[in-house]
Amino acid sequence: MPPVSLTVVDAPPSRSPLATAARRFVRNRAAFVALLLLVVIMLACFVGPLLSSNNAIDSDWSAISLAPTFDNMHWFGTDELGRDLLVRTLVGGRVSLEVGLLGTLVSGLIGVAWGATAGYLGGRVDAVMMRIVDMMYAIPYMLIAILMMTLFGRAFYLVVLTISAFSWLDMARVVRGQTLSLRSREFIDAAKAIGVDSRSIITRHIVPNLIGVVVVYATVTVPGIVLTESVLSFLGLGVQEPMTSWGVLIQDGAQKLESTPWLLLCPALMLCATLYAVSFVGDGLRDALDPKDR
């Protein structure tokens, strides 16, 4: 028998946590393809319209309510004013993507900070912070949106701000619940026992352990926010004609479903593709960031 060596020979080299996560994300086919798709959609929305001979505002009077066709470059067809739907969908995507991703980011940041703080500190602080959340739930966000728009005028950042100001509430509740169960875990006691203060415990020990819930919940938040934006637009509080967003296009299309179904189908498919991509990316991120899941 050959002598047995006790050293581990085929051990993987140690990498930084981020590099490990990136490697695992790329290895996850579905998530990686979804990420590519998301990038393609974003590029198409922000760069695509510049390359097209059509634009989002001008009418093509020779092509009114034209079904999707490869002639005339109107690949998605045109609406009843002869505007090219492909370009309008892409331009509308700018608003929807910005609102959706920005709103989710802001609501995620506030929600996590709020929920983790309330959950970890507990007691009176928790009670007060969560009652504030309850109170915010009771305020009709539409009312605030209308107030904001009338007082400060219609502006894109106000739409994002208003939506974010209300969409972090669910995140805060979910995060708080998770934090409550994390707080009683032994490694938190162990951290306290080595003299880590509350703030560092929250940022270094609680928050990383929340990533799973937060990412999953954020992917659920994106479509909600995109739809909220379309409701606001529908009420005349979001983007206005001739500018557009996916929400507005879908609202429009739904009304003309029988005569010109492509007006609904094309933007709706874009929205679906985006939301699918976001949720696959979110899922992949969660798996990649969980060190136990190899």
Add this chain to the structure above:
Amino acid sequence: MAQNKALLEVKDLSVRFARRDGAPVDAVQRVSFSLDKGKTLGIVGESGSGKSQTVMALLGLLAKNGKVSGEALYNDTNLLTMNDAALNRIRGDRIGMIFQDPMTSLNPFLTIERQMTETLQLHRKLSRREAKQRAIETLERVRIPDAARRIGMYPHEFSGGMRQRVMIAMALLSEPEILIADEPTTALDVTVQAQIIELLRELNRERGTAIILITHDMGVVAGLCDDVMVMYAGQTVEQAPAQQLFAAPTHPYTIGLLNALPRLTDDDDQPLQTIPGNPPLPGMATQGCAFAPRCTYAEERCRTTRPALEPTEGEAHALRACHRPVQAIAEVL
């Protein structure tokens, strides 16, 4: 003791938990002990005897409904009345703690490096690189092979024994004067237990680290401790130098614990010795001696008046809380 001041002097430490429904629970009642530099103290007792709560109270780690009274002097300052900021400068730096379950005491989302360097960056203001170097050295000291590579791994990539070594290494990073080990071997298998105890003994001998060891395993105490404190239902029932306690236990509960240790020389068909009955439920107020209902030596006054913790007759450094004289118990033995 007057000229040679103890490192940690605990006097009349009590812990009481408020309950939403019903009477408060006295988890620890008037426990006193002192720990000299470089000494080891074992705190022994069944589950729920208050041994863990005693040290949790010292480090301010009690649950929120817990109230602590008494005093615990460390360098002339009372740990029990300190605010968190002041306590954070001591715990992890001057007093280290090892927890019972190494499976759950490490943050699963952080690499060992990040968890270990946290202490050093916090207390010693070391740079990340210096902290890492120090952490690797400490891991090597607790004999983790290939420490430089393993430091980048996550807790789940270590075995139970290895994780407990990591925990010990974390507690040792800043070379604390006192190391508190709360059942450090309970969650480990026997061969690993022996290695961990050996490691603690070495630390104590070579670095002069004082150790408070909490355990329900008399065997572990025998292997490591200078002094032993036996707790029952939140109270100290016997306190003595380890050798003396093992050679001549004087409290019925201590005797019961020692007899409950199975021996290889016992007959195969001899039943395991146990202490009959169960410890009192927390929150149950007992009038007399808490151990009286399970005690084979109990007499009438044991059930009506609580025995005080007094010096054992004829022994210089021992205390016991029992009405029956040492001779009476020795005779029945």
